[in-house]
Amino acid sequence: MQDVQSTQDTVRPKRPLLAWFDVRSRKLGSWAFALNRLTGLGLVLYLFLHLVILSLLLRGEAGWDAFIKLARSPLFLLMDAVLIFGIIYHGLNGIRVGMVGLGYGVRAQRGLFWTLMVIGAALLVASIWLVFTI
Amino acid sequence: MTKEITFKVFRYKQGDPAPHYDRFTVPCDENTTVLIAMQDIRRDQDPTLMLRHSCHHASCGTCGMRINGKEELSCVVKVLDLGTPTVTVEPLENLPLISDLVVDMTGFYQRYTAARMPYIRQSEFNPGAEPPEGIDRYTRYENCIECGLCLSACPVAGSDAEYLGPAAMAAAWRAVEEPRNGDGKHALNWVDNEHGCWRCHIAFECSEVCPSNVDPAAGIMNLRRKLTGSSLLRLFGIKR
């Protein structure tokens, strides 16, 4: 549809994965995006996992109790922490991306990112404390 | 003070099966830029090394390269400031390679000109100054020097070969922001598609590498705001 030459290069074909995730020598924006994509995908994965696990309920009490026991193990709690990090990061960065993407706070995007991250860090610490103490 | 610096330079000649890197050692002093080092290599060691350059002061935009992995104008990067014993020099990404450090700018310029931005804008420098007799207002060139660094650094351009790219959309925003020979509608329509402003993922790499204060990412976001605004208004039956 566009009457322009493609930016594809036969000698150096595009490598989309690298373009997105090779963040060496890239700045904040790329790191933020790469992490956003990873956490986004992680969250989708988790959603499925979550449904699979919930479906254990359908198989009766024994399986569920065994799972709850597993879920109380430190390793599992650590994974919870990672999940919480993912949710918090993705959600907060998502707010920034959503705002900036519609043209609000563009010049302040860096400050916005770090402000949200400070809030995120506080939330994360509080949540992890709750996870390990309750 | 001169220091021997090794350059690892990307090489490719048409007909080669694949690109490779060559190493050259060049004495560099505190004034030596990466561009001068490349020219010294061409003069003293390998006359076949191909590179683009013209103004030598960050004004023409031809000398863009990836220096130690980062998009830069090689004419303003001093070798010794890099602080690495080996300096890797590669051509820009996301444009077809011609040879060695030279890429084909055709696709860049096709996109860049599509927004029809005039190259002369109002000067905002020395705002209090009154223009001299015979001159209505001070004018100057647009900031963008058409170097393509932004396109090379942009991860979306790294995956979508049709992407309009940051510089072209920054030009579109300029055509909207300061309409000089039109109303900017053409530019707005032009970016309003899946290879245009909506494709951008707000990585800000373009603005990070831009050597000429264009801030293309902000331009793209402003285009989006404008487009979102007018489609919202349309939703409520208001036409502007």
Place this chain on the structure above:
Amino acid sequence: MKSYHALIIGGGGTGGALAHDLALRGLKVTLVERGEVTSGTTGRHHGLLHSGGRYAVKDKESAVECIEENLILRKVMPGTFEENDGLFVAITEEDVEYSRLFIEGCTDCGIPTHQLTREQALAIEPNLSPNLILAVQIPDATMDAMRMALRFFATAKHNGAEFKTYTEVLDVEKTGGTVTGVRVVDHRSGKESVINADIVINAAGPWSGKVADMVGVEVPIRPSPGVMLALEGRLCNMVINRMTPSGDGDIVVPQRGLSVIGTSSWVVDDPDNLGLPSDHIEKMYAEGEKMIPAVRKAPFRAAWSAARPLIGPRGADTGRELSRTFKCFDHVDEGVEGFVTITGGKATTARGMAEATANVVCQKLGVDAPCRTREVVMLPHTAYFTG
């Protein structure tokens, strides 16, 4: 084997303007350039579209050429210049003294002047030195060195001229006393070939001596570099010149968001090895600061050297006193047919140089076609890449 009417060596402003002129006259033209176009002196110059004021006292011939070309180029290259005029600023009593000669010279050469008091000048350029005594407004303008020249290339390309970049001339082919073409290497592939043409034109700027050596003719050209300093921030909107006879660091040219101070002058043997003397950079600060004190505090952006193709005997040691007017040599006097050299001049006068050379070329080829570059409006610089 394809053959051309004319083959131009050197893709600077001069070669580009010549290709444009010849293409408009209907000739089959090709141009070979060893790098990207404007990678020689052209891209690196100061960016001043001379009004001629700089030469109005000592080099009237140059001054007249400048004002004529200045007016023509504004017409045929709309949108290419920052048309904010220029000022000659007098800071010392000596400068004021010189201003009388200056205004007289300008009037003689047809360069309009408009004298301003200190207050008037400071109102239009607030960053000028408080020591300012008076200023004279003249029709200087600013250009983007590469983009201005690219309009010649873009238009010539559109009219059928062929540009072969990254193609270096290794030798000139001769049959008897007649030049028949050039042997080139294409650096994209490393392949060598011969390109034939009825006439070969040497437009290699400071390299034209080297090209002449390939033919065995004498071109009295000396590469004479100058240092320039680019600072961040646009300290002035007009071109600021010091009201003195030509000297070092006497011009500040605003460009986009930069201020460029130039220049100095010395002589070298090899146009590929100019160097960048640190004391010349310091000189730019010192002299620039006298006109605009903010120069000293402005962040550094770049410093570089560029070589003038200065006409004069090769081997002499200072560059300033020579005339800057261009020369077109038909080497038939030296027993070589089919070879012309165009050199010297300024970016401002590239069109005029091309016109003179194209007249010679057409006469030699027996082509009767008038020059049209005074009227034909040129394509934008971007058309060189998109066309």
